[in-house]
Amino acid sequence: MFLSYIWLIPLFPAVGAALMFFFGRRLQKSTVSAVCVGSVVLAFLLACGAVWQYTQWAAANDHRPYEKILYTWLGTDTGHLNFLKSDGTQAPLQADAGFLLDPLSSIWLLFVTGVGMLIHIYSTGYMAHEGGYYRFFGYLNLFMFSMLTLILANNYVLMFVGWEGVGLCSYLLIGFYFHRKSATDAGNKAFIVNRIGDAGFLLGMFFIAWYMGSLRFIDVTAAARSGHFAIGDPIITAATLLLFVGACGKSAQIPLYVWLPDAMEGPTPVSALIHAATMVTAGVYMVARSNALFVLAPTSMKTVAIVGALTAIFAASIGLVQNDIKRVLAYSTVSQLGYMFLALGVGAFSAAVFHVFTHAFFKALLFLGAGAVIHSMSGEQDMRNMGDLAHRIPITYRTMLVATLAIAGIPPFAGFFSKDEILWQTWASEGGAYRILWYVGYATALMTAFYMFRLIYLTFFGKPRMSHEVEHHIHECPHSMALPLLVLAVCSLSAGWLSWPASLGGSARFERFLDPVFNKEAQVLVEEGKAKQLAAGEKEAEHTSPIEYGLMFLSVAAAGVGWFMARRAYANADKGYAEPIAVGAPAVYNVLLNKYYVDEGYDYVFTGRRKIGNVRLGALGLGEASSWFDTHVIDGVVNGAGWITRLTATFSSWWDKWIIDGIGVNGPAILARMLSYPARLFEWGLVQWYALVMTAGLVGFVFYYVYH
Amino acid sequence: MDAMLHITTLHYLVLGAALFLLGVIGVLTRRNVVIVLMSIELILNAVNLNLVAFSRYWQGIHGAGALHGQVFAIFVITDAAAEAAVGLGILIAFFRNKETVNVDEVNLLKW
Numbered sequence: 001m002f003l004s005y006i007w008l009i010p011l012f013p014a015v016g017a018a019l020m021f022f023f024g025r026r027l028q029k030s031t032v033s034a035v036c037v038g039s040v041v042l043a044f045l046l047a048c049g050a051v052w053q054y055t056q057w058a059a060a061n062d063h064r065p066y067e068k069i070l071y072t073w074l075g076t077d078t079g080h081l082n083f084l085k086s087d088g089t090q091a092p093l094q095a096d097a098g099f100l101l102d103p104l105s106s107i108w109l110l111f112v113t114g115v116g117m118l119i120h121i122y123s124t125g126y127m128a129h130e131g132g133y134y135r136f137f138g139y140l141n142l143f144m145f146s147m148l149t150l151i152l153a154n155n156y157v158l159m160f161v162g163w164e165g166v167g168l169c170s171y172l173l174i175g176f177y178f179h180r181k182s183a184t185d186a187g188n189k190a191f192i193v194n195r196i197g198d199a200g201f202l203l204g205m206f207f208i209a210w211y212m213g214s215l216r217f218i219d220v221t222a223a224a225r226s227g228h229f230a231i232g233d234p235i236i237t238a239a240t241l242l243l244f245v246g247a248c249g250k251s252a253q254i255p256l257y258v259w260l261p262d263a264m265e266g267p268t269p270v271s272a273l274i275h276a277a278t279m280v281t282a283g284v285y286m287v288a289r290s291n292a293l294f295v296l297a298p299t300s301m302k303t304v305a306i307v308g309a310l311t312a313i314f315a316a317s318i319g320l321v322q323n324d325i326k327r328v329l330a331y332s333t334v335s336q337l338g339y340m341f342l343a344l345g346v347g348a349f350s351a352a353v354f355h356v357f358t359h360a361f362f363k364a365l366l367f368l369g370a371g372a373v374i375h376s377m378s379g380e381q382d383m384r385n386m387g388d389l390a391h392r393i394p395i396t397y398r399t400m401l402v403a404t405l406a407i408a409g410i411p412p413f414a415g416f417f418s419k420d421e422i423l424w425q426t427w428a429s430e431g432g433a434y435r436i437l438w439y440v441g442y443a444t445a446l447m448t449a450f451y452m453f454r455l456i457y458l459t460f461f462g463k464p465r466m467s468h469e470v471e472h473h474i475h476e477c478p479h480s481m482a483l484p485l486l487v488l489a490v491c492s493l494s495a496g497w498l499s500w501p502a503s504l505g506g507s508a509r510f511e512r513f514l515d516p517v518f519n520k521e522a523q524v525l526v527e528e529g530k531a532k533q534l535a536a537g538e539k540e541a542e543h544t545s546p547i548e549y550g551l552m553f554l555s556v557a558a559a560g561v562g563w564f565m566a567r568r569a570y571a572n573a574d575k576g577y578a579e580p581i582a583v584g585a586p587a588v589y590n591v592l593l594n595k596y597y598v599d600e601g602y603d604y605v606f607t608g609r610r611k612i613g614n615v616r617l618g619a620l621g622l623g624e625a626s627s628w629f630d631t632h633v634i635d636g637v638v639n640g641a642g643w644i645t646r647l648t649a650t651f652s653s654w655w656d657k658w659i660i661d662g663i664g665v666n667g668p669a670i671l672a673r674m675l676s677y678p679a680r681l682f683e684w685g686l687v688q689w690y691a692l693v694m695t696a697g698l699v700g701f702v703f704y705y706v707y708h
Numbered sequence: 709m710d711a712m713l714h715i716t717t718l719h720y721l722v723l724g725a726a727l728f729l730l731g732v733i734g735v736l737t738r739r740n741v742v743i744v745l746m747s748i749e750l751i752l753n754a755v756n757l758n759l760v761a762f763s764r765y766w767q768g769i770h771g772a773g774a775l776h777g778q779v780f781a782i783f784v785i786t787d788a789a790a791e792a793a794v795g796l797g798i799l800i801a802f803f804r805n806k807e808t809v810n811v812d813e814v815n816l817l818k819w
């Protein structure tokens with residue numbers, strides 16, 4: 001009964017959002033909380049029921065995905081909206097309001113509604129004293145609706161609707177404090193950067209429709225797995241690369257990651273929900289959803305892996321020196337997303353999904369913890385002004401410590417299992433030059449441990465560095481905030497156990513659960529013998545080898561080393577403490593502190609807010625160039641045309657006046673008047689003179705006839 | 709032949725020619741429009757005389773029924789009456805505008 005009602009899951013938050021939109025202003029805060037939190041709780045319960053029922057249904061139905069189509073939303077069944085496919089045949093353009101439940105969407109569904117519910121509860125405490133309470137919760141519910149639409153969509157078009165919806169909510173919530181210019185700027189930045197990615201997503205969709213004739217996931221996957229398309233097919237490569245551009249925008253990968261650190265301008269629960277746990281993983285979801293296509297395009301896979309690895313280490317290195325507690329976490333998120341794409345790129349789809357899953361818990365927890373710290377510090381976000389909070393806000397400290405241990409990859413916390421899986425799959429996927437990806441991932445793990453423990457030590461240990469006034473106000477967060485922290489801490493500890501690796505005597509249930517979604521690829525690739533990457537599943541069985549234990553030990557060691565280094569540098573930080581990197585390599589420190597000057601570079605090259613010498617490039621430069629072109633060339637042509645028209649008109653007028661009128665028209669008239677002048681002399685108007693002439697004439701005639 | 713001169717058609721024609729000549733001279737020489745109109749009457753009556761004379765002459769050849777000329781003369785008399793009425797009307801309108809009845813003081817009839 002739950003299964004056929006999965007369409008209700010996104011509907012609950014949609015109703016909540018609609019109520020806030022129409023009546024929110026008039027409602028009490030308690031009513032707003034009840035409606036908005038309640039809608040997400042209902043969605044979560046229904047999601048749990050649906051997933052539970054799906055697992056039973058799937059066991060009896062060959063692990064097929066469950067599809068529930070409400071109605072055809074775009075196009076018609078009779079195919080009035082046809083388009084020309086690449087093979088010259090007609091295909092109907094059709095998109096359903098349809099919902100797809102399979103292991104992949106089940107996992108997303110559970111953690112999005114689960115984490116979303118906890119963050120809604122947390123927000124009732126965090127936002128209690130803020131203005132625009134109903135607006136905030138309306139946006140959050142709208143976000144839940146969009147995200148669930150994105151997850152449950154059974155075709156790319158509906159997914160894109162959700163995709164745009166979450167982008168909109170992200171924009172609205174980043175700019176929630178709209179009276180701050182930096183917040184609205186950050187919102188705009190997020191929106192515009194995401195547009196670039198969305199353009200790629202759209203183009204990728206067009207390619208898929210043109211090539212496969214359908215945008216339904218089931219059809220596309222079936223077509224991709226039919227063996228009809230060769231591995232390395234250029235159109236599929238192009239389509240997947242374009243899809244990946246979309247994923248780069250949404251999931252903050254190089255070069256489109258720049259919006260995510262700025263998105264921290266939004267309220268902290270938003271950072272936790274949208275910009276850490278759920279929305280930014282939509283790109284991973286989309287790539288995982290398109291896994292059948294990506295597997296056919298090794299070039300795209302390699303691109304994904306390389307971009308992911310680069311993003312991971314790049315963002316982690318920036319995170320090493322940031323002082324704003326939320327920015328450290330933002331760069332950490334970018335870096336972890338890089339890990340996920342690295343896993344996707346090497347074909348370890350289930351490892352990527354697993355990391356998304358565990359990351360959702362510990363990163364949401366970190367952000368909520370940071371929010372609790374900021375809350376207790378009266379809004380202070382700079383870690384240089386914190387310190388010695390561990391015993392003052394013990395719940396926050398302990399839960400954040402759990403999350404830090406998880407993200408650093410210390411067993412048996414969740415992050416250890418997922419990160420280790422990714423690193424192992426990276427190592428096992430391909431040899432040769434691609435092994436460098438593992439080194440990059442390993443270095444990132446070291447950095448992650450360092451910057452996370454740096455955050456812990458600077459925030460919770462050392463000497464108190466805040467002002468007395470702030471120190472006086474420090475208080476533990478209310479229950480509504482503490483409860484989600486505790487629940488998430490439990491999840492951060494235990495979520496990893498779902499996929500206890502086989503090498504440690506586990507059964508990797510998480511992976512087995514996802515096998516129906518990803519399994520086929522492994523077979524295709526093995527049969528084709530093209531890419532060894534996906535043989536990892538089998539390899540794991542063969543390779544419960546010393547190497548895996550060695551790597552496992554190395555990554556734990558990296559986490560330990562990072563922890564140790566952070567402890568040595570920051571455990572006793574007092575006012576004006578020294579950054580070890582700034583002491584050791586000031587140049588490197590400056591580059592990292594300024595985020596590799598990427599924003600500045602983008603301002604030079606893409607936005608044109610900065611000039612190179614006297615030359616302005618980018619959008620503003622294009623605007624200036626267009627303006628110059630308009631004033632000088634277009635207007636010149638226009639004015640030139642006008643000048644020529646005026647000149648010819650002047651000449652034409654002169655010609656008309658003097659030649660046509662003068663000679664042609666008036667000339668004959670003047671001539672006639674001149675010639676007629678003698679005749680006029682006869683006529684002087686005296687009637688008797690006329691009579692005399694007439695008489696004389698008559699007499700003349702008579703004489704003529706008589707005497708002739 | 710009687711001592712008394714027998715009046716023939718020729719006599720009438722001579723008299724008509726004389727009357728006509730008098731009329732023409734009057735029209736051409738007199739300045740007063742009223743006199744000019746009277747002179748025109750003279751001309752018309754000279755014509756009437758000729759018509760009647762020829763009608764008489766015609767009866768002598770074709771019998772008493774040949775009255776065409778006399779009928780025509782009656783038409784001319786009617787015409788003369790109408791012409792005099794219109795002419796005097798014009799004259800009055802003319803006088804109102806110009807305060808004169810002299811022909812030589814008006815030279816509008818040109819071009």
